[in-house]
Amino acid sequence: MSRSTNGVALQAATVLQGFVFAAVALYGLHYARRRLRSRPPGPMGLPIVGNVFDLQGSREADNIVSLAKKYGDIVYLEVFGSPIVMLNGEAAMDLLDKRGSLYSDRPHFPMAADFSGMGDLTPIMRYGEKFQFGRRLMNQALSTRAVSKWERGIAEESHALLRLLYNEPAKFPAHLNKMAGSVVMMSMYGHRVVSDDDPYVKLALEFMEASTNAITGRWIIDFFPPAKYIPGLAFHEQAAKWRSRIPDWVEKAFNGFKANMHTSEDAKNSLCGSLMITPDGSPVDPETENRVKWIATSGFGAGLDVVVACLSQFIMAMALNPECQARAQKELDEVVGRDRLPTFQDRESLPYVECVFKETLRWGVPAPLSVPHRLIQDDAYNGYFLPAGTICIGNIWGILHDERMYKNPESFTPERFEGLDPKTAKKMDPTNYVYGFGRRRCPGNHFAHFAAWYSMASLLSAFIISPDVDENGNEIPIKAEFEAGAIRHTKPFRVRFTPRHSKIAELLSVA
């Protein structure tokens, strides 16, 4: 081929390349515009970091509600280029519940999962066969029927809480921690906590703190993958420390269970017992055993803190709403009397206490933004385009404080659940929403239901809960304030627990 023919061919190729490039660019622009146009509405973000500050602010209740009010049931946010949607009202149920097969993955947390060895923890586990296998085991071991085995244990641990409150009322936050720790240890491993420095509870609390810290998404490796090649960064050292503690955190309490599994009734009745003890006494396969270990650890990690938050919200609500408290106590006196403490069998005869229980969950919302879900493939909803990988935040707070469904949502009004027709009662029931959504809905919900209801009913039956007084006898006002964070813990407040009548000491055997 001559030099001039070569030149022409080169020119033609360059022109062709130009056309192809222009076509691709135009198509890209068109596609990007279309996606942008069909993107759900949301606040404008800053360059690079996007809506990082809106999202942090959204932990505060008012901001969450105002975002939903301004932009509607589906709000678009972006952080470092990753799409995030906040789902309110029907959108949350339509996507996270009804399209559960697409919306049940979790965001990937490299610090926790890859570097610290926590990837088998249920709340952060990616969606797939391994997760589904574990969830089946969990659902089986935490069904309503399974949970009813723990009624006696829950009642005993709640009575222990009443005794602690009777003797040292000012230390109520520590007592709540102990009670929740004991109930969860009993149900997961059949282990009864007797001392304040129980070694298994210590390990579990240590793990809870480490895992919460590992999944904040704020470690450099979580948003800048090449960081793994940079030696000396703080995350390497921290991840190695956590990884070395995993065997203690996951195995110790489990090995304690194994040592007792054929001799102790509590161990046999526990979650581990129901999954590890086979009808013919043969051992389970190693994969199941490994899953059970992690499930029990997950139950502790995910359950303890929320139960504590829920009960301290209840105590705050009672101190702030003496008339609701008095009405619930009148009902308890009529149904249960003063010669005994309530039992689970009384529950159906205590409709107002049930309303107080529901209103506590609605008003307090222990996990206001649930745990983020992740969309597995491209999807469309109400004309909006949602790309695969979108992080989906179910705004439980927004749903339970939506004035279209709950009039005066900030006020604590158990009466809102009275006299409803069955359809409205079902729609308004906070337990539909407070435990999250679809295939990731809290597997501990029946258990939480039993434990939280019983603690509330027995507390109401034993004590008048009121604001504490100062040295001059003046009430110290309580402000309904909450910590920012994934779990809505109450900020410190002071209350008194006054025994309701002279028989309480005798009933608690502390006389």
Ligand code: HEM
């Ligand atoms: C009042 C008490 C509780 C509340 C309000 C609550 C709420 C929640 C919420 C909102 C989620 C996220 C659901 C989602 O992703 O859509 C969740 C997940 C979870 N909860 Fe609970 N929870 C409570 C008690 C418990 C208890 C007692 C246990 C253990 C026995 C437990 C174990 C778990 C686990 C393992 C997950 C992760 C599920 C998964 O990722 O598939 N929770 N919970």
